[in-house]
Amino acid sequence: MISDHKTLCYAFDLINKMIAIRKKIFSLTVTMLLLSSCSQEVLIQESVKITPINQITKILGGNNIYEHDYSFDNSISEQEACKTAEKELKQQQIVNQCGVQDIESVSVLTIFNNDEQFYNFMRERITGEIKLFNKQGEWTIDRITPNRLKCTVKAKIEVVCHPRDTSFAPLFADSITLNKRNFIEGDQLKIEVESENNLYFYLFQYSPDLTNTKNDKKNFVRLFPNQLDADNYFKKGTYKIPSNNKYDLLLTLDANEISTNELIVALALRKGVPFKRAMTFANFNKILSGIKLVDRREAHIPYSVTKR
CATH class of the missing domain: 2.60.40.1930 (Macroglobulin (MG2) domain)
Known part of the structure; x- marks a missing residue:
């Protein structure tokens, strides 16, 4: 919490004319070399895992119909894998049709792709968004190896790119x-x-x-x-x-x-x-x-x- 500025600063001035007050903001500490100031503490957040995206996308004969494969192992369910495939198909089409603003966006999306809120925000709020997503048929599951499967999704997609x-x-x-x-x-x-x-x-x-x-x-x-x-x-x-x-x-x-x-x-x-x-x-x-x-x-x- 932020303490009352006048009360806190008056007390500090009486103690020492030059002090260092540390303000912790998550993992960031602001060290203020002042005659007086105020402080606040908040907990530091967990680190982010880096996980590459697995995606293979095909265009099927025009008409804005796209197919996407997502390979997975037995550690996740078929439903979870296919939902991930749909998500990646949407995101990939936003990138393909609207582009990526800058090289930093690529770096951010690689590092923070496990953070679904921020990942979707980067893709859909800033670059473009999905106007239409009509699934074409049901998900299909194929076994690639004894321990590896593949979910294929097909959908008609229309993308709106944001103007600048x-x-x-x-x-x-x-x-x-x-x-x-x-x-x-x-x-x-x-x-x-x-x-x-x-x-x-x-x-x-x-x-x-x-x-x-x-x-x-x-x-x-x-x-x-x-x-x-x-x-x-x-x-x-x-x-x-x-x-x-x-x-x-x-x-x-x-x-x-x-x-x-x-x-x-x-x-x-x-x-x-x-x-x-x-x-x-x-x-x-x-x-x-x-x-x-x-x-x-x-x-x-x-x-x-x-x-x-």
Whole structure:
């Protein structure tokens, strides 16, 4: 919880004119070197497993009918495998017909494909969405080897690609740079932004928690703007975060963690939006979905933290 600022800061000033207060935001620690400040603690999230996607897709004689094979073993049920095949068929057609915005999206989708909420968000909210999905016949199951099976799904699919304003920050996804991608616990996180347009800039940390089946954990945290670095209206030029010497961003791990994969999510918006400091994925998704795509750009940058 955020403590009352005046009361807390007054007490600290009496104790010491120069103090360091650590603010833990999931796996991110903000160390503030100030005369006074305030603090908040939230639990660190679990790490994300990296699992490649298994997909073979065929176009069947036009008419927007597509077939997709998904191979699996006896560790999952036929129903689960075929549902996965349908999901991958939809996602693949969005990519095929709408493209992938940037190389970072490919990296993010590879690392975070086990995080179904975020994976679907990346594919369907940002790039395009399925307008029509009519299954053609029933699923078919074939045994490839004694221990390997294949589910084949066939469907008629129509995809709608989301429009963008090509004049608004068209290179935004490539304009965000982290000082590292593979951090050691205790390293500082620094971000550099090359702004092409006048825009409102927002920076979030996303820490997936696949064990939280209710999806009610506030694991989208706004890192910038913040109470110590509040001016997020950028003109054309180069900007650095942190932009001053009032705080550092230090990456940490939970006591039981050896490593974790997390994500920096950056937004460029035409108008300012009052994002809360910590949100569930659903809250973040709802707010972002209410902003027209012509009025926003996104960048998604994965990084890892390993125990020292």
